[in-house]
Amino acid sequence: MSSNFNVVEMNDISKSFFGVKVLDSVSFAVTSGEIHALAGENGAGKSTLMKILQGVYTLDSGEIHVAGEKASIHSFQDARKYGIGMVFQEFSLVPELSVAQNIFLDREHKNSFHFFDEKETIRQSKLVMEELGLDIDVTAKVSTLGRAFQQLTEIAKAIAGDAKILILDEPTASLAKEEVDALFKVLKQLTARGVSIVYISHRMDEIYRICDRITILRDGKKIAVYLLSEISPQEIIAHITGRKDVEMLTHEGKSVVRSSTPIFEASGIQVGSRVNNVSFKLYPGEILGLAGLMGSGRTELVRAIFGLDKKDGGKLKIDGQDVVIKNPREAIAHGFALIPEDRRRQGLVMEHSVKQNILAANLSSLSHLNFLSFSMINNVVRDSIESFEVRPPEANREVRLLSGGNQQKVVIAKWMATNPKIVLMDEPTVGVDIGTKVEIMKLVRAIAAEGKSVILISSELPELLGVCDRILVIRKGEVAEELDRKNIRDEDHLQMIVQGIKV
Numbered sequence: 001m002s003s004n005f006n007v008v009e010m011n012d013i014s015k016s017f018f019g020v021k022v023l024d025s026v027s028f029a030v031t032s033g034e035i036h037a038l039a040g041e042n043g044a045g046k047s048t049l050m051k052i053l054q055g056v057y058t059l060d061s062g063e064i065h066v067a068g069e070k071a072s073i074h075s076f077q078d079a080r081k082y083g084i085g086m087v088f089q090e091f092s093l094v095p096e097l098s099v100a101q102n103i104f105l106d107r108e109h110k111n112s113f114h115f116f117d118e119k120e121t122i123r124q125s126k127l128v129m130e131e132l133g134l135d136i137d138v139t140a141k142v143s144t145l146g147r148a149f150q151q152l153t154e155i156a157k158a159i160a161g162d163a164k165i166l167i168l169d170e171p172t173a174s175l176a177k178e179e180v181d182a183l184f185k186v187l188k189q190l191t192a193r194g195v196s197i198v199y200i201s202h203r204m205d206e207i208y209r210i211c212d213r214i215t216i217l218r219d220g221k222k223i224a225v226y227l228l229s230e231i232s233p234q235e236i237i238a239h240i241t242g243r244k245d246v247e248m249l250t251h252e253g254k255s256v257v258r259s260s261t262p263i264f265e266a267s268g269i270q271v272g273s274r275v276n277n278v279s280f281k282l283y284p285g286e287i288l289g290l291a292g293l294m295g296s297g298r299t300e301l302v303r304a305i306f307g308l309d310k311k312d313g314g315k316l317k318i319d320g321q322d323v324v325i326k327n328p329r330e331a332i333a334h335g336f337a338l339i340p341e342d343r344r345r346q347g348l349v350m351e352h353s354v355k356q357n358i359l360a361a362n363l364s365s366l367s368h369l370n371f372l373s374f375s376m377i378n379n380v381v382r383d384s385i386e387s388f389e390v391r392p393p394e395a396n397r398e399v400r401l402l403s404g405g406n407q408q409k410v411v412i413a414k415w416m417a418t419n420p421k422i423v424l425m426d427e428p429t430v431g432v433d434i435g436t437k438v439e440i441m442k443l444v445r446a447i448a449a450e451g452k453s454v455i456l457i458s459s460e461l462p463e464l465l466g467v468c469d470r471i472l473v474i475r476k477g478e479v480a481e482e483l484d485r486k487n488i489r490d491e492d493h494l495q496m497i498v499q500g501i502k503v
Ligand SMILES: Nc1ncnc2c1ncn2[C@@H]1O[C@H](COP(=O)(O)OP(=O)(O)OP(=O)(O)O)[C@@H](O)[C@H]1O
Pocket: 017, 018, 022, 040, 041, 042, 043, 044, 045, 046, 047, 048, 049, 089, 391, 392, 401, 402, 403, 404, 405, 406, 431, 433
């Protein structure tokens, strides 16, 4: 690869926001036909560097060269002219438009009367989907699609732009395994055509699977560039964190007393045809994992428990007492917290500050004294920011200005500050860096150690195996298996059970 020429060169790029340098003389180069990983902790500057290449931000100093020529990129249009396309970490689709309209949004086909040519848009979109091997109805409204299909539509949109350089910012965050496979196949095809790809991800396995080289950023500086064939995952992690070793999460067997009254009991939960007669008990101090394929009904189950979606049947008990939960307010009053899967949309108000977001779920618990003490409020917010290492640690900063991973920390901080008794977590570590992942899992353990309970949905099996006491495997909306952690040998064993392969 390294003998190929540089399609893109970014030299000595610096960028500050509000007087704070977030990129400090960073150089970055991509050769033709390579897949180049861009790695670093939350807030390291990955998205910012790529947004400069895409014309979202303008660099303060430095130079960009595309195909050997100095490039001046100040807008999307400029970037497209240079053949640069990007799939953003935050979705950029318009929910009310169709898939086809979104794909050709900024360069819609006009017929000879200069009207929007719906037919041509649909025809071309179908071609793109075919090329990607995707079975998506291009006339469907984006708002009606699941997360995974929305993600794939984003990718289709970027590819349809005839990009020579494609930037993907954490593209697999909401994809299931088969969808990831499909995406990787597409990426390989694109590189065979000479397209170069920048791949931002916190997932080491993916980086090794498809990338040729890796550039590592730390605190806005370029730390290293390697061929992946020449560096170990441990070395990468050490470069990313700047520390020699990062704690790995190993299972610590603990005994949960299951003769007592369950802290929570669900029986016969029904949600349309998506959740079918699900029953389980949860004991004080227990961490219960929900494993399953994407679309197996895990998210629907916890949403219904939390009162976000209507239950069509079933009963709930807390500490042995029947309870009815019709909406999230009632769930919170009963001591539940839900850290939702789609955090950026469901968990945060982007234009509000970190402080406002953290307080949103907490005002009722803080106002029981009939007055709100400013110092109390500020303490809650400061403690949250500290314990979750929200960076930068500024309570009044608008959430939209934080890096993706730091936005996720704010959602978790917000719900933890309500001091919940039963915590429902839906993929809590998607998009957070390796150090923070371990911190979140430690938090899960700490909650359980206080005698509270956690229901944890995760597609990362090592995570489930690391912290859970029991795991329910959900398949087609039903509890297919209930497994004690000590009866699961390893990740492969659990993977086979999840896939429904007899072991
Ligand atoms: N528009 C903005 N205004 C102010 N600060 C910003 C803005 N965009 C990013 N930042 C800050 O720049 C730094 C780098 O952010 P960036 O989004 O590039 O990180 P990242 O490496 O992509 O992290 P993550 O893995 O969490 O997505 C962060 O401290 C972030 O808060």
